[in-house]
Amino acid sequence: MDRTQSLIDEFRAEPAESDRRRELVAGMSDILAERPDHPAAVAFLASVAADTEEYDLARVQATTALRLSPPTDDAHRQRAARALLAVMRGPDEDLVRQYAAMALGPYADDPEVHDAMAAAVLDDEDQLVRDNALAALSHAGPSDGRAEVLHRLADDRALGREAARILTAWGREPAA
Incomplete structure (x- = not known):
């Protein structure tokens, strides 16, 4: 199992309001910084950002990662953009919408x-x-x-x- 899948599995095993979830998303950010088109990293970060049931700080971290290391592949870029748009247009807490707007x-x-x-x-x-x-x-x-x-x-x-x-x-x- 590669580091990406390990982080995703660990994230899913953590309780919903755990600060560790935010830390694991930050680890995924590092992967995206190294490989902006890593398909699993992009998909994971986009899904965390767009998940209205997810811990807000993990969502903020995901939007930040998508801003700092945007994918270069058109399909991955479009997936990230659509997730960020959904967040900014959504009924979310203002903090998450603010980070999505910046991203x-x-x-x-x-x-x-x-x-x-x-x-x-x-x-x-x-x-x-x-x-x-x-x-x-x-x-x-x-x-x-x-x-x-x-x-x-x-x-x-x-x-x-x-x-x-x-x-x-x-x-x-x-x-x-």
């Missing part, structure tokens, strides 16, 4: 991810989800679509200044 940056070229990030940054009820979606947009880097979202934020009292700062950093003119 979407590496997946922003996917049109569905872009649309979800735009919706979150423009309209989400949780200000920290909005803040994290804006950080993810910034992390994703310049594109016409992302610049358009930032221009739409120009008059936003909470995020307008940061949107203008990002546009300037990208070499784009902020709205006057």
